[in-house]
Amino acid sequence: MPAVTTSTAPRPTACPGLARIVAALDGGICRIKLPCGELSAEQACALADAAGRYASGVVDVTNRANLQLRGVRSGDESALTQALIDAGLGPDGRSDASGSTDQTAQSSQSATSLAADDVRNVMVSPAAGRDPQASIDTTPLAHDILERLRTDTRLHALSAKFALLLDGGERLAMLDHPHDIWLAAMPSAHAEAPLFAFGLAGCPPVAGDGAASCDVTRATLAAVEPQHAGMLVAALLHTFLDLAEPDMTRMRDLLGVRSVDELMRHVESRIDFPLVCHESIRAWRRAPADASLRLGAHRQRTDDLYHVGGQAPLGRLNAASLRGLAALARELGNATLRMTPWQSVLLPDVPSRHVTAAIDALSALGLACRSGDPLTRLIACTGSTGCAKGLADTKADAMQLALRLPAGVDVHLSGCPRSCAAAHCAPHTLLAVAPGRYDLYQRDALPLQSGFGCCVARHMTIDEAAAHLSRQPWSPIDA
Ligand code: SF4
Numbered sequence: 001m002p003a004v005t006t007s008t009a010p011r012p013t014a015c016p017g018l019a020r021i022v023a024a025l026d027g028g029i030c031r032i033k034l035p036c037g038e039l040s041a042e043q044a045c046a047l048a049d050a051a052g053r054y055a056s057g058v059v060d061v062t063n064r065a066n067l068q069l070r071g072v073r074s075g076d077e078s079a080l081t082q083a084l085i086d087a088g089l090g091p092d093g094r095s096d097a098s099g100s101t102d103q104t105a106q107s108s109q110s111a112t113s114l115a116a117d118d119v120r121n122v123m124v125s126p127a128a129g130r131d132p133q134a135s136i137d138t139t140p141l142a143h144d145i146l147e148r149l150r151t152d153t154r155l156h157a158l159s160a161k162f163a164l165l166l167d168g169g170e171r172l173a174m175l176d177h178p179h180d181i182w183l184a185a186m187p188s189a190h191a192e193a194p195l196f197a198f199g200l201a202g203c204p205p206v207a208g209d210g211a212a213s214c215d216v217t218r219a220t221l222a223a224v225e226p227q228h229a230g231m232l233v234a235a236l237l238h239t240f241l242d243l244a245e246p247d248m249t250r251m252r253d254l255l256g257v258r259s260v261d262e263l264m265r266h267v268e269s270r271i272d273f274p275l276v277c278h279e280s281i282r283a284w285r286r287a288p289a290d291a292s293l294r295l296g297a298h299r300q301r302t303d304d305l306y307h308v309g310g311q312a313p314l315g316r317l318n319a320a321s322l323r324g325l326a327a328l329a330r331e332l333g334n335a336t337l338r339m340t341p342w343q344s345v346l347l348p349d350v351p352s353r354h355v356t357a358a359i360d361a362l363s364a365l366g367l368a369c370r371s372g373d374p375l376t377r378l379i380a381c382t383g384s385t386g387c388a389k390g391l392a393d394t395k396a397d398a399m400q401l402a403l404r405l406p407a408g409v410d411v412h413l414s415g416c417p418r419s420c421a422a423a424h425c426a427p428h429t430l431l432a433v434a435p436g437r438y439d440l441y442q443r444d445a446l447p448l449q450s451g452f453g454c455c456v457a458r459h460m461t462i463d464e465a466a467a468h469l470s471r472q473p474w475s476p477i478d479a
Helices: 041-054 077-086 103-115 139-151 153-157 226-243 251-255 260-269 279-283 319-332 352-364 394-402 462-471
Strands: 022-024 027-032 038-040 058-061 067-072 164-167 179-186 195-202 222-224 296-299 305-311 316-318 336-339 344-351 378-380 411-414 428-434 437-442 454-460
Touching (some): 027 077, 038 041, 041 319, 041 336, 139 153, 139 164, 139 226, 153 226, 179 226, 195 226, 195 251, 222 226, 226 260, 251 260, 305 352, 316 319, 319 344, 319 352, 344 352, 394 411, 428 454, 437 462, 454 462
Parallel strands (some): 164 179, 411 428
Antiparallel strands (some): 022 027, 027 067, 058 067, 058 316, 179 195, 305 344, 336 344, 437 454
């Protein structure tokens, strides 16, 4: 048995949370973590009310399918947090779910609950349970893991950035964001139900991805039967806490000092079921995903129901558009919204007779529903209007670039090297160096290349960048 450090103190974090309102140039930031990206229409209205009453009304969709309120007013932080908990947006869901009227019991529950807020980082496809290509619905497993994260207080020592991916094999899936732990459904030759393959500090391997075969961050370690997946995740999380030094926040930090074999031996000492480990599992690749399915209408697994989606321009909504989305979900869908890791919004369960009306209504709210729209190919961080580190107004510059963006080109604008808007390496990145000036970086053929790629031009204006991108030969990376 390897030596253990049993680190259980919470990792310090500067990330915003439900009760950790982080100061920025434009006021406080409050982040609301959504289980499986889901928000009821009622919660969306409560959130819109809170955004108007206690903050600036700006609501950002994050690249982890969560929401973030900006411009929280000084002195209103506690009232905002309480309003969000009252709307069932805390880790416990509805704060009055127990029916308790005991104020002491409720505040004690809130304290425990808020300690669990940071670790609610489980991503699934926004079409989980609905995607016709998926081999399993990952939402029950996601809720099982979220409940373990909420109730096992030792797990509250994980970093607020420690994140898990559950991949059910959907066509609509984000596979480029590295996760500390990933599980992906893979067909089993011996059983009707798929197995869950898993890996650490990376992403599931994808068929046709030339880099996957030699990339350790896409290596499949083993697989488990679906009924063991929740216990496997618990064992992996505890293994991290057993072996990681207190200053290590991510799985890649631990893998820098301990071998995968050492970690797996530790995991196996914590479980009483077998890991399935043979060559066919290591060679397995999941089918490619299609991010364009987040836009427009697409048939779900159930006949006559569609999910209909639109891109929030640069990931930004406001209180009024959020209320409009809530009304749409009630009128045309199933009264819920799904946020996506592309910073877009999905209306699930729209009957075919309402599809055209849903697309028209999303467009009227300012969301882009066609993949040809340049706003679906641009991401930008908060930039200098809201962030002290920003060297340029990335949001305004991105809107200017949208007017001239060549077809098929995806661009990320970042106000500084921290790259808050992109958890992956975008095909092209404009990195701000001064107001209205950017260095242009281009990714090469390695999908998981770190950083922004190679710098191909310096100190460009937005017009110069647009002209440069228009002159580039079409690249398969941009497909
Ligand atoms: S990337 Fe830099 S400028 Fe942009 S929001 Fe993050 S820290 Fe601020």
